[in-house]
Amino acid sequence: MGGPSVPPNAGKIMAAVQRALRGLDVGSTEATRILSWANSETPAIYDRDQTAYLVLGSYRDPYLRRVRTVCDRLNRRYGTYAFLIGDLVDIDLPRLPEFRVKFHITATLSDYVAAVFEQDAGGEVNELGKLGETEYFEKAYVLPRAYHWETEANLTNRRAVLAAGAQLMAATDIDGEAKSTALEALVDRANQAGVDITVDTLQSELKEQGIEAPSYSWVHLNDFRLFELHGRCYPWTTNEELLDATDGLPGSPRPNWEQQ
Incomplete structure (x- = not known):
């Protein structure tokens, strides 16, 4: 019986792993698990016949429902595959920070990254920092609730x-x-x-x-402003505005009958 299949872009995947781990050595067993995982979980991401969207945001209620709203809306478009990291199976890397590995692999393989923000606490805070300070910035779009820069x-x-x-x-x-x-x-x-x-x-x-706004820190507001200046910040307040913001993201349009 042969060994596990190796994905065609194994070099690109392992380069993403090295970025995630800051050059930390990866054991042969870990590398095999990573490549086997990528071979089974990521083909839909790098299929060149479609546009792939990594969707980020809080996995806690009620925020997760709106993150999934964005994901589902994007998947209504022609030739689009939108997904959440949390929907991918675990790699089984007890020694390594697995989420970092999965984040860098999927962000590398995706055409775009869309991130929904509603608060200044939780994992999505770290994700905002990763998007603003890495090579993924050029493909990333942020959708912050009730963000309003005061210029x-x-x-x-x-x-x-x-x-x-x-x-x-x-x-x-x-x-x-x-x-x-x-x-x-x-x-x-x-x-x-x-x-x-x-x-x-x-x-x-x-x-x-009684006007309320999410409790963002100045750090987050400044990151949102950076994306805004680059034309890649889509603020929203209501669910309807969130759908409109999602429709404004780049990529294939929704079917005509969906837009009636």
Whole structure:
């Protein structure tokens, strides 16, 4: 009986493993398991007749439902295969950080990466850092819930100013004094953009209307802004907006009858 089959792109896969492990030596048994896993789990990813999307996000409820919404929406397109790392079987690498290995392999083989964000805690936080600081940045798109960068160009109306204010108030890594200073700067930019509002009015309306925003840190907001400047940030608030944002991602379109 012959040994396990080796995938045609074994070299590319093992290079991804080396990136994941920062050059750590991989034993022969581990390498065999990795290649055997890739041979059975990844052919649909690198099939050149279709567009492959790695979809990232929180696996906790209720966030997972929206991550799967994005995945399912993408899979309605012609010739598209969208998937979650969590849906792939385990490799059985007790010595190694297996998720890192699977992440780098699948991100390497995929045509695009779409990441859904709704909070500043959980595994998706690390995924945002990986996307922003690695070669995967060029193929990655982020879909952050209720993200709103507070520049004049984005402060087109009172509602936009309130959304930006809510995001500032929800930030997790700045104190009250810093938030007050940020709100003052936001109001100045809003006034320059033609929206007549004061800090006191902004705070009162946020309290009265109960506007909520995810508790992103400044680090995450800056990463979202980087993607926004590159035209690859798709903010959303409602489930319908999330579907619209997903439809705006590159790749094959959905069938015409699906878009009626």
